[in-house]
Amino acid sequence: MVATNLSSQRCAADMLETIPAVMRFLRAKVKDRAGINGSLPQIRTLGFLNRYPGASLSKVADHLGVSNATASAIVDRLVHKGLIERKEHPAERRFVELKLTQAGSHHFQDLHLKASSELSAVLSYLPDAKVAQIIETMSILKSLFNEQTQHPSKESR
Secondary structure, eight states, X not given: OOOOHHHHXXXXXXXXXXXXXHHHHHHXXXXXXXXXXXXXXHHHHHHHHHHSTTBOHHHHHHHHTSOHHHHHHHXXXXXXXXXXXXXXXXXXXXXXXXXXXXXXXHHHHHHXXXXXXXXXXXXXXXXHHHHHHHHHHHHHHHHXXXXXXXXXXXXXX
16 A cells, blocks of 8 residues: 555654654763763764775765865775775776774674664663564665665655
8 A cells, every 4th residue: 555645744744753752862871981982973974984995085075075175085084094095996996995804893783783782772761562663664764765775766656
């Protein structure tokens, strides 16, 4: 069954209200855990490169919503910390691939685990049936938005 325009608008409004609240919670918890070892843009960069190893600087900049120069400064700090490595692309000299180092991967996985633990602690207050609803909803959203990302020109349903 396709959602009516009214119910899809209500759902969109609820998502726009809820997702930022969840992100604020996560940012606060991750930033607390990262301490002086990382700014939020640095943590987001680590997460992006964890998902997309070998990405270019311009892809990192797009993800962060910043200029290439700003992304370059963020990446430079992470390279200096030994969390990211730069490698020339074998076929394209001007293209630089960015990858997490082993230390960067461990650092990101540690932050991810701690963020997951914080979310789990909050969710533990809910009854199992509500947690199951959230799991189902997340599965639907993941499927929908992964499809939209893979087919960005596709018309909305």
